[in-house]
Amino acid sequence: MENLNGSGDISKCPFHGGNTSNENNNKLWWPNALNLDILHQHDTKVNPLGEEFNYHEELKKLDVAALKEDVKNLMTDSQDWWPADWGHYGGLMIRLAWHSAGSYRLSDGRGGGGTGNIRFAPLNSWPDNASLDKARRLLWPIKKKYGNKLSWADLIILSGTIAYESMGLKTFGFSFGRTDIWHPEKDTYWGAEKEWLAPSNERYGDLEDATSMENPLAAVQMGLIYVNPEGVNGKSDPAKTALHVRETFARMAMNDEETAALTAGGHTVGKAHGNGDASNLGPEPEAGPLENQGFGWANSTRTGVGRDAFTSGIEGAWTTEPTKWDNGYFDLLFGYEWELVKSPAGATQWAPINIKEEDKPVDVEDPSIRLNPMMTDADMAMKVDPIYREICERFSKDHDYFTETFARAWFKLTHRDMGPKARYFGPDTPTEDLIWQDPIPAGNTDYDVNLVKEKISSTDLSISELVSTAWDSARTYRGSDMRGGANGARIRLAPQKDWAGNEPEKLQKVLSILEPIAAEFNISIADTIVLAGNVGIEKAAQNAGFDITVPFSAGRGDATDEMTEVDSFNVLEPVADGFRNWLKQDYIVSPEEMMLDRAQLLGLTAVEMMVLIGGMRVIGTNYGGTTYGVFTDNIGALTNDFFVNLTDMGNTWHHVAGTMYEIRDRKTKDFKWSATSVDLVFGSNSVLRSYAEVYAQDDSKEKFVNDFVKTWTKVMNADRFDIK
Structure with missing residues (x-):
């Protein structure tokens, strides 16, 4: 903006620096503050298609x-x-x-x-x-x-x-x-590196051990999709590269056969581009000037296309006919010996020794010119690693x-x-x-829901047992890839039935009572578990003086062991659950941050996260029956006591050790309640406190119950794509 007073001092512009958000400024000043951004993203206000749009x-x-x-x-x-x-x-x-x-x-x-x-x-x-x-x-x-x-x-x-x-x-x-x-x-963590393509050892405990890569990362370096085509940290070693390929693809849900097929099939067509000097490329799209209009990597000295195209620095095609689906990849990989060479851009790649002229691919612009094919370190890994080689040799002999x-x-x-x-x-x-x-058969919808609820209600199961079992079944859902959730009732199958966070002994007790009910009414155990949770919520609301009915949609099915890929489900195991005030062990990441991560995967807003936690505390659903954060003298009633007592200025709050705290009476100094950092963050974080104060108000008792029920139902139905 031009300075109209003629001083030439653009720093006087009142809008200078206005491009920096308050959130970013706050993080600079208070780097340890809990960042709620991941719960506020993808708001309907940013969607140009509107809230009613249905794709x-x-x-x-x-x-x-x-x-x-x-x-x-x-x-x-x-x-x-x-x-x-x-x-x-x-x-x-x-x-x-x-x-x-x-x-x-x-x-x-x-x-x-x-x-x-x-x-x-x-x-x-x-x-x-x-x-x-x-x-x-x-x-x-x-x-x-x-x-x-x-x-x-x-x-x-x-x-x-x-x-x-x-x-x-x-x-x-x-x-x-x-x-x-x-x-x-x-919400996606891509790594802690501060520069593109930083050395791989920044995300490995031991670079010699591919499995030591930092979780949840899968790619070996910042800015790569999979592995470095030149080798681990840019140093060619196909045997070592094979180990990193295996780990990377496994973290992307692929086994050895799928990995070999994707590597070979991906390189059966197309080519890599490295016929030039990377220093001639302009900035990436996000760093480009306005006139680039979102384009990046412009070549300032050459055309940037065809022979002049530059992306990875590796140069050449993998096969003789790069626009044809065939077995040419294996013909060249196994048909020739290969040696290390440099691309025109100086990248390390592999070239065939004494290749026949007719096996060379033609130039991308002039079909009268033939050029050497190439292989990357990952390709040579398919030849060197004994497991990958055996798979690829089978592929080479059977194109179908x-x-x-x-x-x-x-x-x-x-x-x-x-x-x-x-x-x-x-x-x-x-x-x-x-x-x-994760297939799930369709469930029965033709039954009397109220009769089932009456049967569940007549059992000796406590409100805590009913609600916590339904929660544990549903909390595995993650909106990132729409896996997990209550549908399928996989909580009764391996591996979920043995997860520490599901309290296996208590879980088996509850299931032993609910399963006969499901059989009696010819309905799924999945529906029965969710209905049981609803019964518990309704009882808790009645204990608080509110007669409500928790919405329910029938039709969940029961998965079987044959429908369940155990290894794939292991990654869904919760290692922390702020909603039940539980940590499997101490972690570098704070319990509060782990709570936000779980809430985001469940598709919850910050308000929804808060209302669920406040309700589940007073209902008494803590893991192992602990009293951390149970700020009420009326456990089992769906009251707003958690928020009332959290914000009560007649209390004082004291750090005990680690993430543990206690609340005492301000006047008498008498102990009142114990708490964790997950509980107290709702009073210390300015945004969360503003929500807590709403629910602590005298006129918010009914609002709290209604909001809790609405959010509970959202979680129970998160994986019901058949009704959405």
Whole structure:
């Protein structure tokens, strides 16, 4: 802004520095303050489509056949402003879809292509995603044409699938149903590094031990999707790289066969780009000037396309015919010996020794010129590692087997974070139930809910047992990849039945009483557990003087052991639950931060998190029956006592040790209650306290009960995509 007083001192501008948010300023001043941002993101106010927009309803209007034809035609059309390698955008679109989906990690379910988050920082500007900004712009005319009937998230993944089909792959299927987000995600931890491609050892306890990578991370370096193509920390060692490939793909939910298939199938088509000098590239999209209009990595000295394209620094194609789905990858990998060389950009890669001229791929611009193919360290790992080699040799001898294995792995890669099949849409959705989809059979809906509730109510189960069992069953849900939840009643199966946080002995007692009731009424145990929780809530509300009915939707089914991938479910085990005031052990991360993480995965706002915790404390659902945070003399009644006593100025609060505190009477100094840091943060954090004060008011008793019931129902139905 120009300074009109002529002093030339732009610092006098009243708006200088106005681009910095209050939240960021607060974190600079008070770095240890609890940051509630992850519970405030994706508010309906930031969605330009409005609160009433229903993507699944819009999808019903989509002409899928016409869309697929448009995407297929795009692969060889639109060559004017961004010419494709060999005139085919297949490799670019596959990389776009792959890098969108490939950020998924199993441990917390975050990342992936299910929200279109590759459009935003930091993913849109990761070094590994160089030039994918062009791929998205190439898709813009199609997105513009189909409008709100097609999300960016669906279009990006579809483009990769159609690209493979256009080059000859028989794909396993495709589903629509991914809903876009509208600003960068704040809940995904990508690593603590302060620079792109920082050395791998910053996220490993021991770089020699691939399994020591920091959780929940999956990629080996900041800014990469998987592994460094030049080797661990840029040093070639295919045997060591194989170990890191195995760990990285395992953290992205892939086994050895799927990993080998994806590596080979991903490199069967397209090429890597490194024919130039990285220093000639302009800034990434987020750092670019206004006139770049969101484009990044502009080449200031050359065309930046075709022979001049630069992304990874590795240069060349992997196969003889890079626009054709074939077994050429294995023909070259096993048909030749390979040696280390440098790309034109100085990157380390592998080149074949004494390769036949006819086995060389042609130049991307001039088919009369043939160039050497190349392999990365990850490719050589497929040859060196005995497990990967055995798998790849089977692939090389049976193209149909390779094709089917890859097609299934590609489908898993691009659909894993979508959740259950109830969220799938479209004519190409596979009918087969896949175990990684966590299948659940449909449940009975034709029964008298009130009769079941009466039966449950007549048992000797306490309010605490009823409510805590339902909570433990539902709390596994995570909105990051729509896994877990009460539907399926997997709390009664391995591994959940033995999780420490589920109090196995108490759980078996409750199940032994509820299971006969489910059998008597021919309904699912899943429905029975949720109904039992509702009965407990209604009893607690009655104890507080309120006659309410907790909403209930029947139809949950019961999963079986055969439907449950035990290893996959191990990552859902809670190691902390602020709602039940429990920690499995001490962690570097504070209990309060772990509470926020759980609340965010459950899809809760800060207010919803608070109202649930306040209610569950006074009901008496703490793990092991502890009294931490139970700020009431009327345990078992759904009152607002937690907030009343938390904010009572007749109390004083004292730190005991670690995360433990006690509350004493201000005048008499007598002990009143014990508490944890999770309890007291609701009075110390200024935002949370403002909410606590609302619920502590004399006129908020009924509001509290109603808000608790509404939020409880939200959690119980979080995984009911069949009714959404």
